[in-house]
Amino acid sequence: MSELVASSYGKANVKFLKVKKNPSNPDEQEVLEANVQCLLKGDFDIAYTKADNAPIVPTDTVKNTILVEAKNTDVWPIERFAAHLAKHFTGKYSQVHSVEITIVQSRWSKFPLSNGKVHPHSFRYDGPETKRTFLTYDKFSKKLTLTSAIKDLTVLKSTGSMFYGYNVCDYTTLAPTTDRILSTDVYALWTFDPKAVPTLDSVLQKADEGLFDSTYDKARNTTLEMFALEKSASVQATMYNMSHSILEQVPEVATVSYELPNKHYILFNLEWKGIKGNKELFYPSPDPNGLIRSTVGRKGAAKL
Numbered sequence: 001m002s003e004l005v006a007s008s009y010g011k012a013n014v015k016f017l018k019v020k021k022n023p024s025n026p027d028e029q030e031v032l033e034a035n036v037q038c039l040l041k042g043d044f045d046i047a048y049t050k051a052d053n054a055p056i057v058p059t060d061t062v063k064n065t066i067l068v069e070a071k072n073t074d075v076w077p078i079e080r081f082a083a084h085l086a087k088h089f090t091g092k093y094s095q096v097h098s099v100e101i102t103i104v105q106s107r108w109s110k111f112p113l114s115n116g117k118v119h120p121h122s123f124r125y126d127g128p129e130t131k132r133t134f135l136t137y138d139k140f141s142k143k144l145t146l147t148s149a150i151k152d153l154t155v156l157k158s159t160g161s162m163f164y165g166y167n168v169c170d171y172t173t174l175a176p177t178t179d180r181i182l183s184t185d186v187y188a189l190w191t192f193d194p195k196a197v198p199t200l201d202s203v204l205q206k207a208d209e210g211l212f213d214s215t216y217d218k219a220r221n222t223t224l225e226m227f228a229l230e231k232s233a234s235v236q237a238t239m240y241n242m243s244h245s246i247l248e249q250v251p252e253v254a255t256v257s258y259e260l261p262n263k264h265y266i267l268f269n270l271e272w273k274g275i276k277g278n279k280e281l282f283y284p285s286p287d288p289n290g291l292i293r294s295t296v297g298r299k300g301a302a303k304l
């Protein structure tokens with residue numbers, strides 16, 4: 001005999017771009033391009049085990065809801081929209097017990113013209129970097145989790161990075177260095193303390209107060225600033241220091257995680273051409289890459 005152990009369903013890759021006009025100056029606009037995934041959990045077992053579709057809110061309806069709610073409500077910041085959708089789905093349908101919402105926001109930024117002024121409604125695509133939020137909510141336990149993130153912020157420093165003093169054994173070929181290239185695609189995640197955002201309504205309120213925008217700015221600025229300024233002993237030490245700094249700046253954040261590929265740049269050996277001691281020309285090695293992860297929390301809080 002078999003039994004359904006777990007299930008969730010919904011719509012993925014629901015994409016929109018929303019325009020916001022400044023009411024006192026319609027020429028002045030903002031845009032938000034998003035990719036939303038919304039999964040529902042609850043009393044749906046008979047759909048799987050008895051081929052009974054009665055409880056299913058079609059994924060097409062989930063898609064329509066995301067779009068209509070995106071039109072009718074404020075989607076800035078994405079944490080607010082995630083909380084709004086969670087309220088909607090768990091409130092409207094008795095069979096929906098919990099939701100998992102992921103929103104990925106593209107970066108469109110205004111740019112200055114030759115007159116030095118930022119244009120009010122022209123935007124430049126900033127590349128693959130995204131801002132993300134992940135919200136889960138269970139209406140019976142009232143458990144809410146909220147994590148936001150930066151993904152694919154690609155950085156490189158051409159010096160100011162070291163790696164030495166590591167374990168050496170009969171498998172070691174790596175030479176220690178006090179001067180190397182350091183490059184990574186930053187994936188940084190920060191989880192809000194449930195005591196700071198205990199309910200969906202508190203997410204809406206904190207959005208009004210600017211908590212999510214200011215935390216994003218601090219996380220991004222800290223990542224870039226420490227990457228640039230710190231003489232890195234290792235990816236491990238640098239990511240820990242970044243996490244510590246974000247925790248220090250934002251009391252509402254409980255944990256900070258980083259996932260950083262170490263994208264290796266390897267000096268070409270040009271000795272075949274009589275060129276000794278090449279220190280300028282590197283091979284951007286596509287693979288393999290180091291992959292380093294950490295989660296940093298506050299002392300005394302439970303370990304994950």
Ligand SMILES: O=c1[nH]c(=O)c2[nH]c(=O)[nH]c2[nH]1
Pocket residue numbers: 163174233234235236262290
């Ligand atoms: O910062 C680093 N951490 C490592 O764990 C590691 N391992 C390695 O080969 N190079 C590096 N660099």
